[in-house]
Every structure is written in structure tokens, then in C-alpha cells.
Amino acid sequence: MEKRNIIDFHPKFFSTFKNYSREKFGADVMAGIIVGIVAIPLAIAFGIASGVGPAEGLVTAILAGMLISVFGGSKVQIGGPTGAFIIIIYGVIQQYGLGGLAIATIMAGIILIIMGLCRLGTVIKFMPYPIIIGFTGGIAITIFSTQINDLLGLGISNVPANFIDKWICYFDNIGNIDYWSAGMGVLSVVLIAITPKFSKKIPGSLLAIVVMTVVAYLLKEFAGVTTIKTIGDLYTLPSGLPQFVVPSLEGGASLWATMQNLAPVAFTIAMLGAIESLLSAMVADGVIGDRHNSNTELIGQGIANVVVPFFGGIPATGAIARTMANINNGGKTPVAGIVHTLVLLLVLLFLGGLVELIPMPCLAGVLVMVSYNMSGWRTIVSMCKSSMSGTSVLFVTLLLTVFFDLTLAIEVGLVMAIVLFMKRAMESAHISVVRDEVEVHHDGENDEVLSIPSGTEVFEIEGPFFFGIANKFDELTRNTDAMPIRVVRMRKVTFIDATGLHNLEIFINASKKEGRVVILSGVHDNVEKSLLKAGIVDLVGKENVCNNIHLALQRAAEVSNTMGQKK
Secondary structure (H helix, E strand, O other): OHHHHHOOOOOHHHHHHHHOOHHHHHHHHHHHHHHHHHHHHHHHHHHHHOOOOHHHHHHHHHHHHHHHHHHOOOOOOOEEOOHHHHHHHHHHHHHHHHHHHHHHHHHHHHHHHHHHHOOOHHHHOOOOHHHHHHHHHHHHHHHHHHOHHHHHOOOOOOOOOOHHHHHHHHHHOHHHOOHHHHHHHHHHHHHHHHHHHHOOOOOHHHHHHHHHHHHHHHHHHHOOOOOOOEHHHHOOOOOOOOOOOOOOOHHHOOHHHHHHHHHHHHHHHHHHHHHHHHHHHHHHHHHHOOOOOHHHHHHHHHHHHHHHHHHOOOOOEEOHHHHHHHHHOOOOOHHHHHHHHHHHHHHHHHOHHHHOOOEHHHHHHHHHHHHHHHHOHHHHHHHHOOOHHHHHHHHHHHHHHHHOOHHHHHHHHHHHHHHHHHHHHHHHOEEEEEOOEEEEOOOOOOOEEEEOOOOEEEEEEEOOEOHHHHHHHHHHHHHOOOOOEEEEEEEEOOOEOHHHHHHHHHHHHHHHHOOOEEEEEOOOHHHHHHHHHOOHHHHHOHHHEEOOHHHHHHHHHHHHHHHHHHO
């Protein structure tokens, strides 16, 4: 029992077999076949866009999808390569090669496993929403910008990695548009967009690939159109099962030095994988009325990302679109996810010749629609009408993702979100000082006004007593013409940090040196624990820590009488 409390690892795959039935199996098989078909064009497109190839995309969808279904914490989660990783993968390959990508992915997998073992699954869910929308929108823009070459058939052999340079290159080569490729790319986008209007079952991306592959083949065979590039023109799909390969670094680079350089990238991959998979699982929970295990999900995602690189795969995570397709087609348990991987395996083993006929402009069209669906432009417009601080975090994250990199974008976005949160907390917090009367509210009924004893002043702190407010308190107490008795009313202080404790200690010591008495009123239990640990209670005296303002003012009156007698 103790081990269960320490390690929260309970894969849904094993628990679902307790009440498994033939009906559930039938539903899972049908859903798995459909999701596998949906995943074919996406896995191929994500592999190519990431700078690897169609085989790597399929291998990732097969292995990662299988492992995430077996070891994950959600009943219906479908794992595999996603658009969110494209820009990261592409950048790592450009700088460190495929070996560097494999090492970064393995490191990310280990980080995910550690996060799950440390029960950080629930913490990841608290990533500020504007940051998620910002980097997702930035990734969408970046994916779109990477597809223009294939979409329009520009024929550029080496497209610059930098966003601005990339678009300058596009405009410089705009005269090289191949109109057959451009037409096919645009028609693919249109077909994907209108398919849901007449069919909810047939995936638009699959329909576009089937139609456009046939069209490209007919144009080549019967019309002599040879300018439309296909997957087979650029890549060779392997035959047989994926081979186990130990990652190797290019150029004789040191493994340890490479790991140090890749640590930020690995952390970004892990964070992105954690956020996307848990968001997908949360969305799925809302639809099926279940509750996923976030820590188990992280461990399952980590296992997948540790294993996949040894077979030539790329980073993987939970895919929201494929997970929803699984649910909408009747998937009940992780068996559906396993069936979907078997469908992809059959494609890799037996349909490689057909895959090679898929035109590149059509795949570009698929990714253009993926980027459009990822962009979340409606959410961005909605957020622009509400919170200015949230909007600023969103656009800073988005722009940094587009023009620099995702790691920097998330780091800066988090810092901005924290700073803006503290600013709002400081603005909402209030410190006041009164000397004549103090109000006591009882939920709007029978409010009281209490007289403050002579020689007494009451400092009221409203809000968390953290470093920003602590400095305000310090300034106020220094600028006030001090009374002999000082009551600090803390009924609305929900927590106190180290700076607050330090400033309160300075305030009490300064008051004692000047012969003044400090009384604390309305201290919450959790705040009192912090005061006890810091020695504040002993410093002020237990008799001067009161449960409410009535007792605090009574204590102030007693102290005032004692002072009067001494005089």
C-alpha cells in the first residue's frame, strides 16, 4: 500500500480489462481502424515537416501510439507525432543532426517520467492559458510558413530556417511558382475545409490525399505533367519492421557536451509534451465523463519518448484531434489506440508504394489546415477583448515563438505572467491605519463599529502578505506617527512569505526598542504556523496574538491601563 502512495502509476490499459466485453472490443476495433486511417496523412506530414521523413513519422505514430495506449493514464488518449513539435525538431536537426534529436527526445522522456514519479501531473495543468494559446498560435504560424515552398511548388532546395529570411526567400522566388502544384495545394485545402460539411465520418485530409494522389498520377501518366513532386521523389520508405538503432552524434561531438547543450530543448519538449497530452486527456474526460490519471499519463508519455528514438522516431505526445476522432467513433478503452497503431504498421509494411505517390503540395495543404486549426484565432480575438495583461502575455509568447524559439517564448511568457500576477495581487491588496474606530463586518448583517482605545492604532492588511505588500507595510509603519500600542489586523491575510515575516519581525523589534507594544489580530491557522516557525509569536508574546479584533482591542485596553498606571 505504501508503494502505491509513493508511485502513482496505474495504466488504464490494465484496469479496463476488469469489465471488458465483446461489445467494447467491437467498438474499439472500429474506432481504432478509423483513427488509424485518420493518422496516416498526419503522421507522414508531421514527419516530413519536421525534417526527417514519412517513415519516421509513421514509426513514431506506431511505437509511441502503442506505448502511450498501454502505459498511459487515459482510456481514450491517442498518441503520436503532433504539429507542436515540428519547429523544435527541425531546429535540433539543423544544429545537432538526427543523433542530437534522438538524445534530446530520450532526455525529454526521462524528464516526463521523473515529473510523473514526483506527482507533478496536476501542477502542469496550471500553466497560464495565455501562454498556451500564445505558443500554440506561434507554432501554427511557423508550420504555415514552412509549407509555402511545397504548397506553391517554388522548388527552393534550401529554405532558410529563420522566419523573416524564409519569407524573403519566398518573395524572391515567387516567379518560380509551379501552377500545377499550387492548384493542387489550394484544392487540397479547399477539399479538407468543405469535407465536414457533407461527411462527419470521412477525414478531410484522407479524402484530399486519395483524390489528389489519383489526380497527380493521371496528370503524370496521361497529360505529361511531371512538375508535381511526390513523396517518392524525395524520400524512400523502408520495407520491413523498424530497426533498433543506437543514436550516434555527428562530427565526433562529446555526448556530455551535447546533453548539456540540449538540456533546455529537452525540457521544452518535455513541457510541451506534458501540456499537450494532459490538455488532450482533460478534453477527453469532459466528453466521456471519465477521469484520467495525470501522473500515470506523464510516465506513459515518458516511456514512449525514451523508446521511440531507438527506432528512428521523433518526439510524441497525446494528439487532441486523433483522440477526439477516437471518441467520436466509439472508442472505449486503450485497445482502440493499439488497433490504430496496427493499422499504421500495415501501411508501413505493405502500402509503402502507394504512400510514395502522395503529392507534396497535397501534404502541404494538410499541414496548412493543421496550422489553421491550431491557431486558435477565435480564442485570441476573444482574449483581446478581455484582459490586457493576458493579451500582452499571449502576444509576447506568440511573437517570440515565431521570431526566436519556443524555449525562450515559454520562459519569457512565464516570467511575464508571474510578474503581472504579482502586480494584480499588489493592486488588490490594501493596507490602512485607523485610530478612532474600526469596523467589524458579519457577512453584511449586524455590522459593528468598535472604538479604539486611546494610544492605540490599528493596521489592517487585506490580501496576501508577500514581499510586495510587505514593503508597503514597512513604508506605512515608518511614515506613521507611532502610537504606544500597535494592533496589526491580519484577518484577510491568507498567507505570508519570508519577506513578510522578515518585515514583521523588524517592525516588532523596532516597536519594542521604542517601548511600544504590538498585538496581532485575526491570524489564520496556516499563517500562525508560519509565525511560530519564524519565532514571531515568541517575539511578540503569546498573550498578544488574538483570535479576533474584539479580543485584540480588549488586550490593547489592558496594556493601555498598565502603561497609564506605570506613568
